[in-house]
Amino acid sequence: MSSTGDASGLAVHTEGLTKRFGQQVAVDAIGMAVPRGAVYGFLGPNGSGKTTTIRMLLGLVEPSSGSRSLLGLPLPSGAGQALPRVGSLVEGPAFHPYLSGRSNLARLDAADPLADPRTAAGRIDAALDRVGLRAAAKKRYRAYSLGMRQRLAIAAALLAPRDLLVLDEPTNGLDPQGTREVRSLIGSLAAEGITVLVSSHLLAEVEQICSHLGVMREGRLVAQGTVAEVRGAGPMLVRVQTRQPEAAAAVLRELGVTQVVTTVGEVHGTPGDLEPEKIVSALVYAGVGVQGFTVAVTSLEDLFVSLTGEGFDVSG
Numbered sequence: 001m002s003s004t005g006d007a008s009g010l011a012v013h014t015e016g017l018t019k020r021f022g023q024q025v026a027v028d029a030i031g032m033a034v035p036r037g038a039v040y041g042f043l044g045p046n047g048s049g050k051t052t053t054i055r056m057l058l059g060l061v062e063p064s065s066g067s068r069s070l071l072g073l074p075l076p077s078g079a080g081q082a083l084p085r086v087g088s089l090v091e092g093p094a095f096h097p098y099l100s101g102r103s104n105l106a107r108l109d110a111a112d113p114l115a116d117p118r119t120a121a122g123r124i125d126a127a128l129d130r131v132g133l134r135a136a137a138k139k140r141y142r143a144y145s146l147g148m149r150q151r152l153a154i155a156a157a158l159l160a161p162r163d164l165l166v167l168d169e170p171t172n173g174l175d176p177q178g179t180r181e182v183r184s185l186i187g188s189l190a191a192e193g194i195t196v197l198v199s200s201h202l203l204a205e206v207e208q209i210c211s212h213l214g215v216m217r218e219g220r221l222v223a224q225g226t227v228a229e230v231r232g233a234g235p236m237l238v239r240v241q242t243r244q245p246e247a248a249a250a251v252l253r254e255l256g257v258t259q260v261v262t263t264v265g266e267v268h269g270t271p272g273d274l275e276p277e278k279i280v281s282a283l284v285y286a287g288v289g290v291q292g293f294t295v296a297v298t299s300l301e302d303l304f305v306s307l308t309g310e311g312f313d314v315s316g
């Protein structure tokens with residue numbers, strides 16, 4: 001877990017945040033730190049507690065214990081000041097299928113007591129522009145693709161000026177094209193300086209756009225930090241290309257390399273504290289012909305499997 005420094009620079013901060021449902025601990029004393037300006041990927045398998053955490057952050061669910069603050073303001077006392085600056089996509093707003101995208105936004109805008117009706121048209125156009133739906137604004141919602149529907153939902157969250165956007169599984173159920181659309185939209189919002197907290201059970205869907213990651217497993221936050229920090233927390237991997245993989249594997253095991261795996265023309269394993277040059281010289285000394293030797297950090301995908309006990313490429 002990384003240190004995140006000054007709490008005032010955090011868009012989201014929790015300490016010991018916990019939610020119990022009867023006997024079940026859905027969220028177990030988590031300390032989240034989302035720096036301002038970050039795109040924070042909140043990852044974890046289904047049921048690991050992401051939605052419950054997000055609902056606590058948005059004031060939709062009361063925590064059993066612990067504290068939470070948004071944009072430097074503690075909840076619940078600072079909710080009135082903080083929440084208007086926070087846009088969210090949690091359970092997708094209810095859009096009317098027979099109304100156009102623009103009319104749907106107009107209805108939502110009119111329902112907001114803080115929104116000035118005299119400036120509604122400009123606000124709605126700006127929101128449609130930002131999500132790239134201006135040209136399709138007059139189409140009925142039911143004719144929108146899934147990606148367009150999700151972009152309209154994000155437009156709804158952007159009707160008021162926001163400092164923080166909280167998106168719960170915004171790519172869930174989207175096809176690859178829709179996923180790309182939402183991902184690129186998140187990238188452009190982040191470039192405008194909006195902090196984005198985006199949850200997903202699919203690492204691959206958010207990995208490319210995130211500056212920070214938080215990983216949930218069974219209600220606990222098991223890793224958090226910049227992408228590089230989280231990746232760096234994983235074990236190193238040595239890879240030996242050779243025509244004698246069995247002989248190389250024996251040398252590696254002898255040296256104390258763990259999780260040694262042999263494939264055609266290659267052996268890899270986790271070297272622990274062993275210096276890579278010691279491994280190379282031992283291989284040469286044993287007469288193993290070394291064609292290639294690399295030391296690399298574990299891939300994020302492998303790391304997540306080890307952190308969460310399951311792959312992130314399983315959907316549903």
Ligand SMILES: Nc1ncnc2c1ncn2[C@@H]1O[C@H](COP(=O)(O)OP(=O)(O)OP(=O)(O)O)[C@@H](O)[C@H]1O
Nearest residue numbers: 021024026044045046047048049050051052053201
């Ligand atoms: N209102 C509730 N009453 C009882 N249990 C609940 C309630 N809400 C969530 N849970 C339980 O809390 C755990 C965490 O659920 P949560 O929805 O937060 O997980 P998640 O990581 O968001 O998963 P998903 O992606 O499936 O929504 C689950 O075991 C869930 O069944």
